[in-house]
Amino acid sequence: MTTKKMALITIVTASFAAMIVAAPRPAWAADPIKIGILLPLSGNFAENGQQTLTGLKMYFDEVGNKAGDRPLTLIVEDTQGKPDVAVTKARKLVQGDGVAVLTGVVTSGEAIAVNAFSRDNKVPLVLSGDAGADELTMPGPLANPYLVRTSQNGRSVASAAADWAYHKGWRKVATVGSDYAGGVDVNFAFAQAFCKLGGKVIQAEWPPIGTADFGPYLTNLDRTADAVVTFEPGADGLRLARQYSEFGLKGKLPVMDIYGGLVFESNLPQLGDATLGFYSSLFYTPMLKTPENERFVAEFQKRMNQLPANEGPNGYVGAHAVVDAIKAVNGDLSDTMKFIAALKAVKFDSPKGEISLDKYGQVIQTMYIREVQMVNGQPANVPIASYPHVDQFWPYTEAEFESFKYTYKDSKNSLTDCARLLAKK
């Protein structure tokens, strides 16, 4: 090979390489869109992460990992349930792998951290995990134009519980609420909505997270209440459910379990008839008799060998929203705000019921009241009432919601004080 030839080849190769680098790349149809999934797959929230991931993957598999004609590549990262790890992994996904969308996120702590990352880096974040802190999707310091949430929020589930409790005829209730920001948030939403209707919380108990023994709380419960309203996620819920019947309260004081932490699907078979007759509120139950849900439950059981609770359907709906939005912009994600607008415009039927989003990106969905009944010899959360199209401010308008003087942050010790809860600015 002559030197001349060599030089020629070099020049040709180099200019070709330069062309590739310099030329604006067209969004080739064959180019996969990368989706970054942030979920805790180890540590205490591993099960929540795994179930959400199963839901996400179920939908992506269902559409053949394609949105329109654009193939989708999923990159999953383990956040360990820790906010700092979640942000590190988000950075790795966006800056290292070049993902176009972030989704998943189970704890509110992680959500608040990743939310800030999304806002600073202008990366769309679709919360499809449990993370339910109300403020994420409300006007205020956490507001983020790049965020949508297709999963849930704290106050809607509690408001539905309050409405149903009042119409059931209960006027004074005792609350047992897990003592952390999310727990106070949920119990405050319940008490406020219940007060507005004319009911009253006559006793508020706040067991700390990880309460091993609910004995002292159960012994002290005010027996003159019409019912007990609980919010106890995780192992606390399982313990409270068992101990409630052990202390002979089952059948004497009815239970309304906001979010169904006591009657969680994986708890029910372990509790026998201990929770029979417990009421609960949530945006889902595997017992819904819709074609979307029956198909979902069958596939979920095949994959996880258990009934779905809230996480599986949330993941599935999140994936659905992402795919629909990518299709709506014809796979062109270069204009981020256009993509976000497409996300906020999605509307479809899901295992949870009808899904749409409000202008802040928060999901509008159905709330269900369930009752534990025996179905084929197994306890199950049978839906007995539903509240369709519940938005994040319901039962108030946004203006009315904003007019209240106190938020949950200054109300932990005043749940029993209706005048204060309803005070206007």
Added chain:
Amino acid sequence: MTWVIHILNGIAFGMLLFLLAAGLSLIYGLMKILNLTHGSFYLVGGYIGLTVMQRTGSFVLALVVAVAAVALVGAAIERFFLRRFHLDELPQTLLTFGFLFIFADLSLWIWGGNPLMLNMPEIFQHSMPMGYYAYPVYRLFLIAIGLVVAGGLWWFQEHTRIGTMLRAGVDDAEIARALGINVSLLFTLIFAVGAGLAALAGVLAGPVLSLYPGADFEVLIFAFVVVIVGGLGSLRGALAGALLIGILDDFGKAFFPEFALFTVFVPMAVILVIRPTGLFGRR
């Protein structure tokens, strides 16, 4: 009547704490190792009991298998790992810290992340009516079994040859060795007994507290509080500390709910100020 229930409740919880703390205290007393794997022994024991209970339906078998299996694991850890750092407490403690994570991941892998509850035997599945209230029979059983184990351990320590060797080893390991006591064998044995006690607590607590990832760490903290209050290395201290903490925790939560998060830690801090060695601890 509520007072009776609160006291019973505190004692029952205290007995669980005692079972949990006794092993930790024994191991520290003899070997001067702060065994951070103790909570894992509790959790793994509970999980093994749960599996045996599901397969056979026998609570007694669940207890026996869980205690035996975890005691064996404990003996193996002492023999093959801790032994390498003989009398070098810091590496030993760090090693037990490592095992904590290994057991946590193994149990997550085998038993999954959902909280699981052991079924209690049929005969305990009801509650005793007490006027307007009711008290679960299983907790009375816990009180009874706690007393039996406490009595058994006391007898073991005071009236058996191994118990005598144990006391000698606690007082002065070097002299005990010089007198011909096989301290190494004693170490393995006591580590196994301690692990077995934690497993026993795990199975017994399973129907009340349930088993889930993270429970290992939570109970480890409880156990530490009890042995700090009672005095490290003293069985009597573990019993007194456990009952005290159990009752204070119940009353604290019932009557000073705003301090519920640290009903367990306030007494500990107070005791540390007044008696840094704990109620029955020696220097």
